[in-house]
Amino acid sequence: MRSHDFVLYEDGLYRLEEALRRLRLDANAKAVFLVDKNGQQIAAAGEVEQFDVTSLASLTAGNVAATDGLAKLIGEREFSVLFHEGKQDHIHISIVAKRAILVVIFDDRSSLGLTRLRVRQASGDLEKIFESMAKQAEQGTMANTDSSPFSEITDEDIDALFSE
Amino acid sequence: MAFINYASKEINCKIVYYGPGLGGKTTNLQFIYNKTSPEARGKMISLATETDRTLFFDFLPLDLGTIRGFTTRFHLYTVPGQVFYDASRKLILKGVDGVIFVADSQEERMEANIESIRNLEDNLEENGFDLKSIPYALQFNKRDLPNVLQVDEMYRVLNFKREPTFEGIATSGKGVFDTLKSVAKQILIELRKR
Known part of the structure; x- marks a missing residue:
C-alpha cells in the first residue's frame, strides 16, 4: 500500500465519530463532518441524513483548496478557518491535523463564538486521534506488508466489476 | 490517493478528466x-x-459494485480546460489516482491538445505524481466531426507511454465507458500491487 493512501480502520472511525458527536453536542450544531482534503468524507455526526454528504465533502474540499491557493497568492501559508453565513444555516470550516477538514453546520440555536470555541477544543482531540491512527497504520505496515486484502484481487474480480 | 475505509468496507478513488x-x-x-x-x-x-464553461470542476460520484467485499467508488472530476484556469487545474489533481485525457480530434485543436498534455505533466509533477507511472488513458473525442485528424496521426503525436487509447464521440457515448473502465482497471491493479 502506498504510504499516502488514507486508510481508516474501525477503531479509528469509532474514536473520530465519538469526538464529532461530542463536538456536535457541545457546539449545539446541526451536523458535524470530517472530510479528507481530497474530498472524501471520513466521518460525520448529527442530522446528516438531510445533507448530500458526498457532494458536501467534494465541494468543501474544493472550497478549501481554492482558499489555500488564494492564501499562497498573498503570501499566507493558509487560511485555517472559513465561515459562510446564511440566513438560517451557517458553515464553519477548519483544517485539522493538516490533512482533514472539519465542517460544522449550525443555525441560530448556536453562535459563531461558541462554534469557534468548541471547534478549537475538539481540534486538539481530533489531532491526537489522527496521530495515533497514523502510528497504528505504520506499525501495521511494518508488522505485515501483505495484510492488504487487495493484494489478492484477481483479474476476474476486476473484470466482474465491469461485466454488468 | 485511494481512501480505504475498513470500517465501512469502501475504497474511494479519484479520476480526473483532463484536456x-x-x-x-x-x-x-x-x-x-x-x-x-x-x-x-x-x-x-x-x-x-x-455560458456553461467549466469554471472550477464537475464532480460525479459513481459506485462500480463490490470487490472482495469492498464497495468500489470512483469520484470523477473534470478540470476547466481553458488555459487561464491553470491554478484550478493544479488543485483538482490533488490526490488523483488516475487521469483520462480527452483530446479534441479536430485538426485545428492539435496544438491545444499538445499544450494541455504538457500542462498535465507539469501539474502532476507539482502534485508529486508522474505521468509515466500514473494510471492513464487517452480518448480521441469528436470523431464524428468532418475536420478530424487521422487516428494514427493523433496517436503518434499525443500518445505518451502507449497508454490505452480510445476513439470517442462523447455526445453519443461512443468510447466513454471504455475509457473510464480502462483507467478504473489500472487503478485497481495498482491497488493490488501495493
Whole structure:
C-alpha cells in the first residue's frame, strides 16, 4: 500500500465519530463532518441524513483548496478557518491535523463564538486521534506488508466489476 | 490517493478528466451520469460559468459494485480546460489516482491538445505524481466531426507511454465507458500491487 493512501480502520472511525458527536453536542450544531482534503468524507455526526454528504465533502474540499491557493497568492501559508453565513444555516470550516477538514453546520440555536470555541477544543482531540491512527497504520505496515486484502484481487474480480 | 475505509468496507478513488477547453470532458461525465442507474451514482455537480464553461470542476460520484467485499467508488472530476484556469487545474489533481485525457480530434485543436498534455505533466509533477507511472488513458473525442485528424496521426503525436487509447464521440457515448473502465482497471491493479 502506498504510504499516502488514507486508510481508516474501525477503531479509528469509532474514536473520530465519538469526538464529532461530542463536538456536535457541545457546539449545539446541526451536523458535524470530517472530510479528507481530497474530498472524501471520513466521518460525520448529527442530522446528516438531510445533507448530500458526498457532494458536501467534494465541494468543501474544493472550497478549501481554492482558499489555500488564494492564501499562497498573498503570501499566507493558509487560511485555517472559513465561515459562510446564511440566513438560517451557517458553515464553519477548519483544517485539522493538516490533512482533514472539519465542517460544522449550525443555525441560530448556536453562535459563531461558541462554534469557534468548541471547534478549537475538539481540534486538539481530533489531532491526537489522527496521530495515533497514523502510528497504528505504520506499525501495521511494518508488522505485515501483505495484510492488504487487495493484494489478492484477481483479474476476474476486476473484470466482474465491469461485466454488468 | 485511494481512501480505504475498513470500517465501512469502501475504497474511494479519484479520476480526473483532463484536456483542452471545449474538448468534451464535461460531456463525458454527463453521458456517464445519464446512463448510470440512480442507485449507482450520486448527484453531478457542475461549477460552471453562465455560458456553461467549466469554471472550477464537475464532480460525479459513481459506485462500480463490490470487490472482495469492498464497495468500489470512483469520484470523477473534470478540470476547466481553458488555459487561464491553470491554478484550478493544479488543485483538482490533488490526490488523483488516475487521469483520462480527452483530446479534441479536430485538426485545428492539435496544438491545444499538445499544450494541455504538457500542462498535465507539469501539474502532476507539482502534485508529486508522474505521468509515466500514473494510471492513464487517452480518448480521441469528436470523431464524428468532418475536420478530424487521422487516428494514427493523433496517436503518434499525443500518445505518451502507449497508454490505452480510445476513439470517442462523447455526445453519443461512443468510447466513454471504455475509457473510464480502462483507467478504473489500472487503478485497481495498482491497488493490488501495493
